[in-house]
Amino acid sequence: xxxxxxxxxxxxxxxxxxxxxxxxxxxxxxxxxxxxxxxxxxxxxxxxxxxxxxxxxxxxxxxxxxxxxxxxxxxxxxxxxxxxxxxxxxxxxxxxxxxxxxxxxxxxxxxxxxxxxxxxxxxxxxxxxxxxxxxxxxxxxxxxxxxxxxxxxxxxxxxxxxxxxxxxxxxxxxxxxxxxxxxxxxxxxxxxxxxxxxxxxxxxxxxxxxxxxxxxxxxxxxxxxxxxxxxxxxxxxxxxxxxxxxxxxxxxxxxxxxxxxxxxxxxxxxxxxxxxxxxxxxxxxxxxxxxxxxxxx
Numbered sequence: 001x002x003x004x005x006x007x008x009x010x011x012x013x014x015x016x017x018x019x020x021x022x023x024x025x026x027x028x029x030x031x032x033x034x035x036x037x038x039x040x041x042x043x044x045x046x047x048x049x050x051x052x053x054x055x056x057x058x059x060x061x062x063x064x065x066x067x068x069x070x071x072x073x074x075x076x077x078x079x080x081x082x083x084x085x086x087x088x089x090x091x092x093x094x095x096x097x098x099x100x101x102x103x104x105x106x107x108x109x110x111x112x113x114x115x116x117x118x119x120x121x122x123x124x125x126x127x128x129x130x131x132x133x134x135x136x137x138x139x140x141x142x143x144x145x146x147x148x149x150x151x152x153x154x155x156x157x158x159x160x161x162x163x164x165x166x167x168x169x170x171x172x173x174x175x176x177x178x179x180x181x182x183x184x185x186x187x188x189x190x191x192x193x194x195x196x197x198x199x200x201x202x203x204x205x206x207x208x209x210x211x212x213x214x215x216x217x218x219x220x221x222x223x224x225x226x227x228x229x230x231x232x233x234x235x236x237x238x239x240x241x242x243x244x245x246x247x248x249x250x251x252x253x254x255x256x257x258x259x260x261x262x263x264x265x266x267x268x269x270x271x272x273x274x275x276x277x278x279x280x281x282x283x284x285x286x287x288x289x290x291x292x293x294x295x296x297x
Contacts, residue, residue: 010060019103028103034058038098051218052095054202097218152222155206156215166240168249174202175274189258191235199223223280228255228269242291250289
């Protein structure tokens with residue numbers, strides 16, 4: 001009995017596990033204390049390849065180990081030559097990809113792994129992610145047109161070709177807004193004509209400090225934002241760090257115009273936020289959102 005107790009472990013053997021198949025690259029990292037990180041990337045030759053990631057801590061269960069958080073659950077069962085994974089209800093948090101499969105130990109962890117909770121610590125947490133204190137009709141779910149994903153850029157593309165407007169964290173995920181510029185209106189008119197803008201949800205903060213292999217991966221989710229039509233002398237600007245009720249990270253999109261005698265004028269056209277369920281919401285009317293002048297991009 002003592003010998004069996006000495007060999008028994010509450011968690012799987014720490015290490016890097018590979019669960020890749022013909023359609024997805026899958027990597028599972030488990031530490032000695034049962035914490036795990038999971039990354040899955042679709043094998044695709046175009047820019048629409050899906051990806052997802054999750055993290056947490058395993059608990060001992062009959063025949064293997066379990067993890068659950070809200071509706072999201074993961075089960076690891078002991079299997080010949082590795083572990084069989086089954087994931088349910090995690091697509092909204094981890095990404096809409098296939099996590100299920102057989103994971104085999106690919107290598108031991110040779111250095112102390114990072115804390116799986118570092119994602120939440122790296123970004124300032126939102127003080128209140130519940131529905132803001134305002135009349136219910138003020139916040140509406142974004143239409144399918146607004147949330148369609150025309151093309152999901154990888155992290156390197158965002159860092160090199162897009163501008164970082166704002167960043168925050170919700171429930172261990174990183175929330176960022178990036179916008180892609182089409183150049184200024186003209187040399188004489190200092191207004192930007194942005195062509196794309198979107199909220200991005202990711203498992204890590206998208207920075208230039210990420211290793212090349214991490215920069216090559218795509219964020220977990222993208223929520224494109226509809227931009228207002230522009231006349232030839234108009235541009236677009238964004239304001240982050242805006243406040244709506246108790247929610248202190250809201251984005252407002254402005255339509256800017258320029259007149260030689262009157263200077264530049266900005267008109268707010270829409271306001272957006274990612275709610276506690278990691279869904280895009282439009283705030284109406286825009287006047288409900290308050291922004292500081294220093295937060296304009």
